[in-house]
Amino acid sequence: MYKIAVLGDYDSIYGFGTLGLDTFPVQEAEEAAGRLHTLIENKYGIIYITESLAAKIEKEIVKYQEQLTPAIILIPGVAGNTGKGVENVKKSVEQAVGSDILFGSN
């Protein structure tokens, strides 16, 4: 049985706690990277992470991209949407097709 985690700064994620997701408030990149690894070892199937934090530990996230679990999904934080999540979708289209033919115009 897998669990679901939410990583990010406290203000962005405290609400998810009420839904029954496990929230882990972190600020620093190193702390976040360490936390990410422990979470993955502890069988978290989905890890939601705020865009601003994800930007700091992108290298760590890319490592897990080709594995079946965990799914590391970016969500916008309380500070606003950085567009990183949408950009990642575009990037995967670009990786597959060679150029972004779907969302290139917007």
Next chain:
Amino acid sequence: MASTQVNPTRMELTRLKKKLITATKGHKLLKDKRDELMRQFLDLARENMALRQKVEAGILSANKNFVLAKAGMSEETLRTALMAPKQEVYLSASKKNVMSVDIPVFDYQTRTADANDIYSYGFAFTSSDLDGAVKSLADILPDMMELAECEKACQLMASEIEKTRRRVNALEHVIIPETRESIKYITMKLDENERSTQIRLMKVKDMMLEEAHKYSERAY
């Protein structure tokens, strides 16, 4: 050029011909795989984008609600209210095979069936904005689950397509032309050998006739 390094023998020629057939077959199959993967991927990517935009909008408005709720009460009250969540979410993950790519299928259950268990606090000390905020976040949870599944599938398929595309290109532009070149080289070399043997035999026959009968076949 690689073709200069092959042995011009019949055995090598047979081997290369077999290799060419396998490569062509493989190329066709991989190309089909790539096309089908691509078709499915594009659908999935569109869905992914739509879901993402929906979820991002949802989270954004939920965050706004939370900020408002926070403004209406003290930080301590808020933290206390959300300290001990009542609800829990269990996730079970299985996998589905799409064109030899394993993609995850997430299924989640909440610990209790009661939708009101997301409110982990008594209503006495919190503002009603908080209830709305928590509800708005709970509403997008199913979409977030779907997004996780969809986005992961997209990532996995994208990398598989990339690999397949490289294989197709390598076969199409390197392996198959090189093998053809080698086959051509060997055929030409063998033909050349045959011709030279023929000429040698003719020459020898000439010389033998000359020796035996002082007679030349050739008319001078």
